[in-house]
Amino acid sequence: MFSIEKSINGMNEKIGFFTSFLILPLVLVVVYEVVMRYLFNAPTVWVFEATTLIYGIHFMIGIAYTHKHDGHVCIDVFESRLPVKPRTIMRLIVNLVLFMPTVGLLSIWSVIYAADSWRNWEHASTSWAPPLYPFKTLMAIGFILLLLQGVAKAIHDYHSLTGKAQ
Amino acid sequence: MSPEILAIAMFVFLMASIALGYPLAITLAGVATIFGLIDNGGNVPALLDLFVNNAWGLFQNYTLVAIPLFIFMAQILDRSKVSEALFDALYIVLGGLRGGLGMAVIVVSTVFAATTGIVGASVVAMGLMAGPALLRRGYDKSLSAGIICSSGTLGILIPPSIMLVVYGGLTGMKETSVGNLFAGAILPGLLLSGMYLIYVAVRCFFNPELGPPIPAEERTHSTGQKIRMTLTSFVPPFGLILTVMGTILAGVATPTEAASLGCAGAVVLAVVSRKFNWQVIVQASTATLRTTSMIMLLFIGGKLFSVVFLSMGGGDAVADLLLGMDVHEYVVLAIMMAVVFLMGMFIDWAAILLVVVPIFTPIAMDLDFNPLWFAMLICVNLQTSFLTPPFGYSLFYFKGVAPPEYTMGHIYKGILPFVVIQIIGLGAMIFFPEIITWLPGVFFGG
Amino acid sequence: AKREKFGVDKRHVEVKKELRKIKPSDEKFRWKMVMPWSKGLLFYDFAQHFADSVKLASGGRLDIKVFSAGELVGAMESFDAVSKGSAQVGHDWPGYWKGKNENFVSFASVPFGLDAEGYNIWLYERGGLEQMQELYGRYNLMAFPGGNGGQEMGLFSNKKATSLKDFKGMRLRTVGWFMDIMNQAGASVSPLPGGEVYLALERGVIDAAEFSAPAINFPMGFDDITKYVIEPGIHQPSVQCSIFFNQDAWDSLPADLKWIVKIAAKETQLWSNTWIENLNIQAINKFKEKVEFVTIDDESLSSMAQTTKDYLDGLKAKNPDVKKTLDSQEAFKQDFSTWREQRGRVTPWPIDDYIKGKHTQ
Numbered sequence: 001m002f003s004i005e006k007s008i009n010g011m012n013e014k015i016g017f018f019t020s021f022l023i024l025p026l027v028l029v030v031v032y033e034v035v036m037r038y039l040f041n042a043p044t045v046w047v048f049e050a051t052t053l054i055y056g057i058h059f060m061i062g063i064a065y066t067h068k069h070d071g072h073v074c075i076d077v078f079e080s081r082l083p084v085k086p087r088t089i090m091r092l093i094v095n096l097v098l099f100m101p102t103v104g105l106l107s108i109w110s111v112i113y114a115a116d117s118w119r120n121w122e123h124a125s126t127s128w129a130p131p132l133y134p135f136k137t138l139m140a141i142g143f144i145l146l147l148l149q150g151v152a153k154a155i156h157d158y159h160s161l162t163g164k165a166q
Numbered sequence: 167m168s169p170e171i172l173a174i175a176m177f178v179f180l181m182a183s184i185a186l187g188y189p190l191a192i193t194l195a196g197v198a199t200i201f202g203l204i205d206n207g208g209n210v211p212a213l214l215d216l217f218v219n220n221a222w223g224l225f226q227n228y229t230l231v232a233i234p235l236f237i238f239m240a241q242i243l244d245r246s247k248v249s250e251a252l253f254d255a256l257y258i259v260l261g262g263l264r265g266g267l268g269m270a271v272i273v274v275s276t277v278f279a280a281t282t283g284i285v286g287a288s289v290v291a292m293g294l295m296a297g298p299a300l301l302r303r304g305y306d307k308s309l310s311a312g313i314i315c316s317s318g319t320l321g322i323l324i325p326p327s328i329m330l331v332v333y334g335g336l337t338g339m340k341e342t343s344v345g346n347l348f349a350g351a352i353l354p355g356l357l358l359s360g361m362y363l364i365y366v367a368v369r370c371f372f373n374p375e376l377g378p379p380i381p382a383e384e385r386t387h388s389t390g391q392k393i394r395m396t397l398t399s400f401v402p403p404f405g406l407i408l409t410v411m412g413t414i415l416a417g418v419a420t421p422t423e424a425a426s427l428g429c430a431g432a433v434v435l436a437v438v439s440r441k442f443n444w445q446v447i448v449q450a451s452t453a454t455l456r457t458t459s460m461i462m463l464l465f466i467g468g469k470l471f472s473v474v475f476l477s478m479g480g481g482d483a484v485a486d487l488l489l490g491m492d493v494h495e496y497v498v499l500a501i502m503m504a505v506v507f508l509m510g511m512f513i514d515w516a517a518i519l520l521v522v523v524p525i526f527t528p529i530a531m532d533l534d535f536n537p538l539w540f541a542m543l544i545c546v547n548l549q550t551s552f553l554t555p556p557f558g559y560s561l562f563y564f565k566g567v568a569p570p571e572y573t574m575g576h577i578y579k580g581i582l583p584f585v586v587i588q589i590i591g592l593g594a595m596i597f598f599p600e601i602i603t604w605l606p607g608v609f610f611g612g
Numbered sequence: 613a614k615r616e617k618f619g620v621d622k623r624h625v626e627v628k629k630e631l632r633k634i635k636p637s638d639e640k641f642r643w644k645m646v647m648p649w650s651k652g653l654l655f656y657d658f659a660q661h662f663a664d665s666v667k668l669a670s671g672g673r674l675d676i677k678v679f680s681a682g683e684l685v686g687a688m689e690s691f692d693a694v695s696k697g698s699a700q701v702g703h704d705w706p707g708y709w710k711g712k713n714e715n716f717v718s719f720a721s722v723p724f725g726l727d728a729e730g731y732n733i734w735l736y737e738r739g740g741l742e743q744m745q746e747l748y749g750r751y752n753l754m755a756f757p758g759g760n761g762g763q764e765m766g767l768f769s770n771k772k773a774t775s776l777k778d779f780k781g782m783r784l785r786t787v788g789w790f791m792d793i794m795n796q797a798g799a800s801v802s803p804l805p806g807g808e809v810y811l812a813l814e815r816g817v818i819d820a821a822e823f824s825a826p827a828i829n830f831p832m833g834f835d836d837i838t839k840y841v842i843e844p845g846i847h848q849p850s851v852q853c854s855i856f857f858n859q860d861a862w863d864s865l866p867a868d869l870k871w872i873v874k875i876a877a878k879e880t881q882l883w884s885n886t887w888i889e890n891l892n893i894q895a896i897n898k899f900k901e902k903v904e905f906v907t908i909d910d911e912s913l914s915s916m917a918q919t920t921k922d923y924l925d926g927l928k929a930k931n932p933d934v935k936k937t938l939d940s941q942e943a944f945k946q947d948f949s950t951w952r953e954q955r956g957r958v959t960p961w962p963i964d965d966y967i968k969g970k971h972t973q
């Protein structure tokens with residue numbers, strides 16, 4: 001079980017690290033559009049969509065990475081007053097009862113959503129008309145990575161309860 | 167169960183779940199799932215298709231592209247020490263005053279607000295920078311949390327602002343075009359900033375323990391030095407304001423594009439100040455990703471929650487109540503403002519805009535209210551929603567980056583006086599509409 | 613030869629059969645309707661009008677609750693939401709689903725294509741509806757025409773352009789097929805989202821933009837920030853909307869409610885056009901006070917039509933559905949042309965203008 005936790009953590013850390021650099025092409029592409037339009041009077045047909053798609057991949061893949069770093073905000077007013085052990089138990093229960101079913105369902109249906117897009121060979125309804133199936137697939141991957149990170153956290157909490165945490 | 171009762175039950179259940187201390191976005195999504203299934207008779211596929219559909223809508227939302235861009239800009243700006251230089255200069259100039267450091271934070275945040283379009287970026291930046299500084303100087307934790315959260319929230323009111331862009335797109339009226347909204351928001355933003363300053367000055371004057379001045383022996387700078395430091399430290403941020411607001415007003419760029427130019431500008435500033443290297447890129451990029459994903463998962467959770475709430479008829483319950491009354495127009499206005507305020511305690515601004523603007527705008531038109539004035543009242547109210555517990559997103563952003571000494575308790579306690587200031591400011595704008603309407607008149611002739 | 617009555621109302625034949633199927637029931641339906649429209653747009657009123665008609669005619673048995681864009685699903689997600697059954701009903705401008713099949717645009721607006729009258733005749737009498745239902749049917753949807761907004765306005769512009777060469781290098785905002793066509797005509801076209809148009813136009817990011825019909829454009833205030841309107845609206849001779857149902861939901865309706873829906877959809881198609889054209893009259897007069905209307909010259913119109921034809925031929929070669937539908941519309945235009953020609957010179961101009969010789973449309 002340690003190895004599962006470790007490999008999920010390692011994977012999300014790496015994926016998140018590389019995904020974070022998508023911000024650079026995002027900036028460049030938008031600046032490029034302004035330069036092309038303003039200086040060369042030649043706006044592109046693709047930048048508007050390209051930016052939203054890059055941004056979509058950026059935050060979606062980053063959700064699991066953020067969860068790994070405990071970056072998702074929570075209201076810890078009451079919870080932070082509990083001692084460590086009941087707090088861990090509560091976190092584990094909420095993880096299993098709320099997180100797993102919700103994110104699990106989102107993962108399953110986003111896979112179905114992506115599969116439909118592949119089946120219909122779906123393209124955007126615009127002049128540039130980029131294919132949408134790769135991006136819907138990446139959205140599904142984002143939810144699945146988040147689900148896996150939840151699994152890693154559950155394993156971690158379970159071990160810390162049984163006293164075997166690293 | 168009737169839809170209204172179900173909608174109320176949904177809120178109560180949400181409150182209870184939130185106390186569990188689990189990530190808020192997940193809690194919102196979880197509660198939305200449970201109540202969505204109760205409402206639609208357990209039809210899992212129908213609900214989940216709706217959810218995934220909405221997530222995809224956020225995946226390709228052009229307006230929100232400005233979020234990572236403005237955050238990245240703030241991150242680079244932070245590492246280029248531009249804000250720090252500004253902060254340091256004001257620290258020395260104002261530090262001798264009681265509460266002077268706190269006032270410096272407010273001034274920096276106000277300047278910063280004019281370069282960023284969202285709350286996350288300003289609060290995060292000031293939380294990282296000013297949080298530890300205030301702590302070191304012995305500032306009261308509640309007061310300093312209140313100062314950072316409230317003044318950091320100005321980022322979404324003072325243009326450029328994503329909220330104003332969304333509002334303009336939503337109404338499609340010329341009175342509330344993005345240009346008019348930008349112009350209309352400048353004075354209200356400055357008014358609120360001024361009120362924060364006065365509050366901090368007065369509180370600390372009578373109770374210096376809250377915000378102690380710099381000890382006399384550390385005040386070694388001459389007046390000339392102070393003036394020079396202030397001037398030089400103000401140049402880079404004003405260059406950036408010119409890049410962002412200037413390109414919008416000069417017709418070079420749309421607001422999202424201006425955000426990107428702002429990033430480029432921030433990089434230039436970092437290069438000039440010899441603070442730009444691979445390490446800075448790595449840190450700024452990963453920090454941007456964490457903050458963006460945090461905000462966007464909140465967007466997803468909040469969206470799923472509001473979808474289920476609206477789908478149950480919660481929005482109609484509000485409209486029916488308001489339209490059923492026969493009272494003075496200012497009473498209706500007060501009720502509408504109270505509704506936005508109360509919703510702001512729970513729901514995120516984008517969801518409120520989506521729900522409230524279409525319902526309230528026709529009512530406001532019936533009552534012959536000035537559309538721009540009414541729009542700005544809602545926007546000031548929504549800015550306040552970032553501060554009001556239990557869900558003040560600004561408070562969470564701050565908690566996310568502040569030193570661990572700041573507990574949620576400090577933050578909640580510290581923010582209350584500022585919420586009162588917001589309400590007073592809102593009242594001023596209601597009774598002196600010129601605060602809102604004068605500047606757009608100057609820029610655009612009304 | 614003996615001449616028989618020159619037409620049959622095909623529905624009349626079905627009435628007896630249908631009546632046997634209809635068993636009035638008390639069963640109530642509370643359905644959700646999604647769309648790409650925010651509440652300020654008149655298209656939202658099309659959808660609301662349809663929902664109201666159905667509710668009134670069914671005595672509240674079929675209660676369709678209308679959700680504006682973003683309330684339940686994002687503007688561009690309403691098609692999928694209804695297809696999957698997250699909502700039972702949708703309203704749209706079919707061109708938005710171009711990415712699923714290019715042919716959806718044929719049922720929405722075609723540059724130099726059908727006007728409102730043309731869509732009505734082609735859809736209801738010339739097999740257009742069947743083609744439309746076949747296309748939507750592939751996505752588990754049952755569709756009906758759901759409102760026509762008439763001709764859209766041309767470009768609000770800060771540059772005067774009346775001939776093809778004036779458009780060269782102009783920065784325009786438009787969407788869909790017309791975007792490609794104008795690009796081929798030498799303009800630089802951006803597909804700016806609707807909410808960005810005003811600011812971009814005001815600040816000179818773009819020189820000109822089309823948005824919609826006069827009454828829909830009026831609240832946007834484009835006339836405050838531009839000098840000219842370049843007419844006519846060749847990009848959309850009319851804007852045809854549709855109403856679509858999730859197929860499973862549709863199948864679950866009793867026969868009488870199905871008829872109520874069909875009749876209400878047709879009533880919406882009629883009402884929308886009369887309502888919006890009357891509003892257009894008022895809007896265009898107000899625009900005239902603020903901006904100068906200019907007209908693209910005949911030679912340039914011909915040339916743009918040629919560019920459009922070449923572009924559409926290219927699409928037809930790639931997509932057999934587009935070929936089938938556009939050919940059927942073109943065949944209708946061809947058939948109609950004799951009658952259009954013959955009746956053409958009786959035009960409802962004010963009588964004094966007509967007396968002075970203003971005879972053609």
Ligand code: NA
Nearest residue numbers: 279282321324
């Ligand atoms: Na701002």
Ligand code: NA
Nearest residue numbers: 510511551557
């Ligand atoms: Na709040």
